[in-house]
Amino acid sequence: MSTTMNTAGAGTQSVERALSLLSYFTDEQPERRIAELVELTGLGQSTISRLVGALESLGYLARDERSGLHRLGPRVVTLAGIALNQSPVHRAARQIAQNLAHETGLGANVAERHGSRMFYLCHFEGPQAPRSFTLTGRYAPLHATAMGKALIAGLSEEEIRGVMSLDFPAYTPQTITTIGALLTELDEVRSRGYATEVEELAFGRACLAVPVRDRSGEIVAALSVSGSLSALDLGGRQTELARQVIEYADQVSTGLGYLAHAV
Numbered sequence: 001m002s003t004t005m006n007t008a009g010a011g012t013q014s015v016e017r018a019l020s021l022l023s024y025f026t027d028e029q030p031e032r033r034i035a036e037l038v039e040l041t042g043l044g045q046s047t048i049s050r051l052v053g054a055l056e057s058l059g060y061l062a063r064d065e066r067s068g069l070h071r072l073g074p075r076v077v078t079l080a081g082i083a084l085n086q087s088p089v090h091r092a093a094r095q096i097a098q099n100l101a102h103e104t105g106l107g108a109n110v111a112e113r114h115g116s117r118m119f120y121l122c123h124f125e126g127p128q129a130p131r132s133f134t135l136t137g138r139y140a141p142l143h144a145t146a147m148g149k150a151l152i153a154g155l156s157e158e159e160i161r162g163v164m165s166l167d168f169p170a171y172t173p174q175t176i177t178t179i180g181a182l183l184t185e186l187d188e189v190r191s192r193g194y195a196t197e198v199e200e201l202a203f204g205r206a207c208l209a210v211p212v213r214d215r216s217g218e219i220v221a222a223l224s225v226s227g228s229l230s231a232l233d234l235g236g237r238q239t240e241l242a243r244q245v246i247e248y249a250d251q252v253s254t255g256l257g258y259l260a261h262a263v
Contacts, residue, residue, distance in 0.1 A: 014051070017041075017043065017047070017051055018051045018054060018055055020041070021037060021041070021048075021051060021052065021055065021061075022055070022060065022061075022072065022076070024036075024037060024040050024041075025070075025071065025072050027138075030071055030072070031064070031067075031069040031070065031071045032069065032070055032071075033068065033069060033070070034048055034049055034052060034070075037052065052070060055073075056070070056073070058075060059073045059074055059075030059078075060072070060073050060075045060076055061073045062074070080137060084121065084122070084136075087121060088214075088256060089110065089112055089121060089212070089220060089221045089252075089256065090110070090121045090122060092252050092255035092256050093110040093121070093122065093212070093221065093223065093252045093255075094110075094122050096223075096248050096251050096252050096255075097109070097110050097122055097123075097124055097223060097248075098124045099248070100124075100223070100225065100244070100245065100248045101124035101125065101126040101225075102126070103244065104126060104128075104225050104241065104244060105126040105127050105128040105129070105231075106126045106128055106129045106225040106226060106227045106231060106232065106241075107123065107124065107125055107126055107129040107131065107135075107225065107226045107227050108123070108124045108126065108223070108224070108225055108226075109122070109123045109124075109135060109147065109207075109209075109223070109224045109225075109226060110122045110123075110212075110221055110222070110223055110224075110252075111140075111147045111148075111151065111221060111222050111224075112151070112220060112221045112222075113142070113148075113151040113152065113163075114139070115163070116141075116142060116163055116164060116165060117139045117140065117141060117142060117148075118139065118140050118141075118142055118145060118147050118148045118151055118222070119137075119138075119139055120135040120136050120137060120138050120139075120140070121136065121221070122136055123135035123136050126225075126227070128227055128228075128231040129226060129227030129228065129231055140201065141169065141171075141201070142163070142164065143164065143168050143175070143176050143177075143182050144169075144171050144175045144176065144197070144200045144201040145197050145200070145201055145207065145209075146194075146195040146196050146197035146207040146208055146209035146222075146224055146226075147195070147197075147207065147209040147222040147224050148222075149182075149185060149186060149189050149195035149197070149209070150189065150194065150195040150209040150210060150211045150219070150222035150224070151211070151219060151221070151222050152164075152186065152219075153186050153189045153190050153195065153211055153219065154211065154218065154219040157183060160179075160182070160183065160186070161179060164179060164182070168182070171200065171201050171202065172199050172200060172201070172202070172203055174198060174199045174200045175200045175201070176200065192242070193210065193211075193242070193246060194208060194209060194210045194242045194245065194246060195208070195209045195210075195222075196208050196209075196234060196238070197209070198229070198234065199229070204228055204229055205226065205227070205228065205229070206226065206227065206228070206229050206232040206234055207224050207225070207226040207232075208224060208225055208226075208232065208234065208238065208241050208242060208245055209222045209223065209224035209245070210222065210223050210224070210242075210245045210246050210248075210249035211249065212249050212252045212253050212256070213253045213256070213258040214253070214256045214257060214258055215256060215257030215258055215259075217258065220256065221252070222249075223245060223248060223249040223252060224245065225241060225244075225245055
C-alpha cells in the first residue's frame with residue numbers, strides 16, 4: 001500500500017515539475033537552455049534533462065538543433081486553441097471583434113477577468129494599429145487598462161476592494177495608483193457606458209472599452225479598440241468610437257443571451 005502511494009506521489013511530483021517548466025517560457029524569455037532551467041528551478045541537471053526530454057517528445061517543447069535552445073512546442077498551441085474554442089465569450093465575440101477591427105482600422109480586443117487581472121481572449125489588428133505579435137493569451141492589470149476598468153465596472157465598492165490588491169503599480173505617470181481614484185474613474189465609466197485609457201499602461205497607446213454582459217446581466221467580458229494616440233484620436237473621435245464599440249459590444253452581449261429590456 002505504501003509503495004503504491006509513494007509511486008503515485010512521485011508521479012504527481014514529476015507532472016508538477018514538468019508543467020512548472022513551461023511557466024519559465026515568457027515573452028521576455030521565449031527560449032531557454034537546460035542550464036537556465038536548472039538554475040531557475042534548483043533541480044538537478046539530470047532531472048531537468050529528463051523532464052525536458054519528455055515534454056519535447058510530447059510536443060510541449062521544441063528544440064532548435066542549431067542553437068540548442070528550447071521553446072514552447074506546437075502541442076501548447078493546439079491546447080490553447082481547444083481552450084479558446086470552448087469559451088462562450090470567444091465564440092460569440094470573435095467574428096464581431098474582427099468586424100470591428102475592419103470597420104475602425106484599429107486593434108480590436110476581447111478580454112475577461114481572471115481574478116485581479118484581465119486576460120485577452122482574442123485580438124485583431126487593423127491597418128492603423130499593426131502589431132508584430134498577438135495579445136491573445138496575455139494578462140494585463142485591471143487598474144491601468146480601459147478593458148480592466150470596463151470589466152470591474154459592475155462590481156460594488158466592497159467587491160472591487162476585494163478584487164484589487166493594496167498595491168497599484170504605476171506603469172506611467174498617468175496610471176491610477178489609489179483605490180479612491182479608481183472608484184472615481186469607475187463612476188464615470190458607469191455613467192457614460194465605456195472606459196478609456198490614455199497612456200496609463202504604455203506610452204503612446206490609448207484604448208476605449210465597453211462591458212459585455214451575459215444573459216444574467218452580469219459583466220463577463222469587455223470589447224475594445226486600441227492603438228496609438230494618433231490613430232485613436234480620442235480628442236476628436238471619442239464619441240464616434242464609443243458609439244461603434246457600444247454597438248458591437250451589444251451584439252456580443254446579445255449573442256450571450258443578454259436582453260437589455262428584460263434586466
